[in-house]
Amino acid sequence: MKTKNVILGSMVLFALMLVSAAAFSQDKKEATIKIKTSAVCDMCKDRIEQGMAYEKGVKNIVLDVDTKIVTITYNPSKTTPDELRKAISKLGYDADNVLADKAAYNKLPACCKKDAAPKKK
């Protein structure tokens, strides 16, 4: 039946979309780096991860709030560790030896600022 064909066709199309999206995100080179940040609370995890997700060359980024270390998987031909640290600083957080950008730091919510009450362990 014509309807069945169209349904089948759209399923195939959908599957194709998924495969191409997956292929799209595959790339040849990949490097990983760990950077220490000044993240304080759970809210910072989202801010850093979402903020870095759109940086050129960033594949994956995960922040461990307990250790404050962010692990970034990136394409070394598109970005460098220094540029990544600069990007974190622009979000308002320290990155290893690079201090947070003053203007961005002031925009952070209270719990994310460095001198806020630290996370209770």
Next chain:
Amino acid sequence: MNVCITRVVIHLIKIIVNDQFMNNSSINKIPLIFFLMLLFTWTASSQNISGNVFEKSGSGKQGALTGVNVYWAGTTTGTVTDENGKFRLARVQGGNSKLVVSLLGYRRDTIQVLKDKSKLNIEMFPGDRQLSEVEIKARQDNSFVSKMKTQATTVINIGELQRAACCNLAESFETNASVDVSYSDAVSGARQIQLLGLSGIYSQIMAENVPLIRGLATPYGLNYVPGPWMESIQVAKGTSSVVQGYESITGQINVEYKKPENAEKLYLNVYGNSNLRFEANASSAIKITDKLSTSLLVHADDFRYKFDRNGDGFMDLPKLTNINLFNRWDFINPGKWVSRLGVKYLYEDRNGGQMDFDKSSWNTDTTGITNDTKKYGIGIRTNRFEAFWKNGVFFKGSAQSSLGLILSFINHQQDAFYGINLYHGHEQNFNANLIYTAQFDGEKHKISAGASGFTDNYSENYVQTRLAYRYQYLPDTVTPTYADKFTLVNDSVYTYVMDRREWAAGGFFEYTFNLKDKFTLIAGARGDYNNRWGFLFTPRLHLRVTLAKGLALRGSVGKGYRSPNLLAENSPMLISQRVLNFAPGLTNEEAWNFGLSLTWDFNLFSRKAEFTVDGYRTSFVKQTVVDQDSLPTAVFFYNLNGQSYANVVQAQFSFQPLKQFTVLAAFRYNDVKVTEGNRLVQKALVNQYKALLTLSYATRFDKWKFDLTGQLNGPSRIPDTRKMPAVLQLPEKSPVWFNLLAQITKKFRNFEIYVGGENLLNVRQDNPIVEYFKPYHTHFDASMAWGPVVGITGYAGIRLTIK
């Protein structure tokens, strides 16, 4: 070490129990039990954590926070801080170490508690609870069945709203299994929803707990809420709380608008589709002080392109111009006072009808009907003003009590013409609700009490010109010629005046009993005096039982009442030549609703899965029957005399095979019947069953989102056309039809673009308008629409956000 001790104790208990109890020995068991319990409590106490929750004022001084909810994340094990901000809580076996602290007006926080920690000092910061919910959760489900709410509630989040075109509230339910959306007729473009097998008029549609779509707004009201204004929609099935009044019969739909305190600074959205309909939304939020914020939301919709793809001479969609403005001011003093003030203005102009209808030459004359030079058109012009003011005051103390006052005002003016018939409607509605809530013994007992009232003034009339053709004066023995059939010989004007003034005032009381979230009972009752219908008593009961881990059973039973607005609710009937026949002494509507639902959360292949099955029965004690079947040339409105019910059973399964991939499948069966005349018939235009399948896939960080939705609509009974001339008759049942929707969204740092398609299988109802070639003739009727009039539509849009 604590774990070891517990194990030893449990082992000891087992030995003792087996020994003493099983042998039925006469040793006095009570002191033994007491001793064991002491021992157990001692070991357990070192498995407690305690602490205090405080806030720091501007000067750095520490202040205790009372009534703070402290609980283990993802569980129902928790407690509340006392007047000194102190709490004590048992650890949960299984190693859960995330503790959540939440208090209205403060940012919710999640704290990692290490194994050997037993004392905590927790500082909380002011901020709206909703704000922290959005910021802290890494990935929140787009649409979820609320686990904790006692009434079966589905929450549709902004993520879900953005999966489809969702230009307005009417289009927000495409991926929802419980709510059906359809066009109410083939000409006006109005949308109607169905919940639990019954029309949307039987559900209470509110916005932030303020009445929204009722009265004259019923036919087109779903178009009055633009998609980008909404933050979430809660759909609660079955009888709802007595706090909001007696008007809900099948459920409650509550829209939450975006709040200025956590909205984007600037939001822009532009949308266009293949029918050349364009929409623009803009909203701007400003934080004036840390407590006061305001936002302005603007929506404009322009559709001027006429097209007729099914060749019946009528525009498939009416031309539409719509401007919608919303300004709100929110004042939040955390833990003390919240005040929200909003004003809205809407202007809408709809023009539909035949392709060659010229609005500028329109008049109510009958010349030109016989020789077909008079074209048929409809025009509806709406002016609507709304204002609301909500206030909540919170009192300190362990009772966490609060007092709320909700005031709202609606002024709705609608002037329309349908062919040569004229409609005028003006409604002024004022609503006030005073609510006091308090809780005792933690969250074990809660009470809600208060009073509410409303006034509803209607000035409504419909001027219908009844047309008589020569063949109607001929005796039955004579076969009419073509000229006999279509020559207009007489016309008479009937004016239906529906002016009325209604007011009601009443009080309500609701008690909630919550046993550690294992068992919850909500019993409520309200009594109102209504000037038209007398005293109305509304009892409502809700139960929620946790049968096992992840298995919850809910039941509800309750009553609801409503006053019908026959012209506004049946406006599709006005797009016909049917004579309106109102029986004298029409009463209000009254119904009982019974519901039972089972929700099961489990792990399938160690992935999250959920299965829900529910059944509801709505049974009418009083109803205004709208009978389109007795005569195809008339609509009879009369009081129900017999049975009228809606039984609906639904099963829904949602599964996340991958973290970024969600599948939802649902099936619903409707059995809706009403007694017309003296026969119990299936209610017309309600589909017998519906199936839904949605697939949603997102790549990391939601950079790409793919959404595919398929709806299968079962057959529905078409109103009786057997008394019409054979050539005009419609089949008894509508066919099974599929609706397929798809959308792809690509997200960038500050904006996102989306492309999609609706009705991808290009399904259209053949001949949705009866006697379309002679719209002024006896059998002309555009109200019998069961499917789409417009076929496949493609759309694209862009959303820009500046935080």
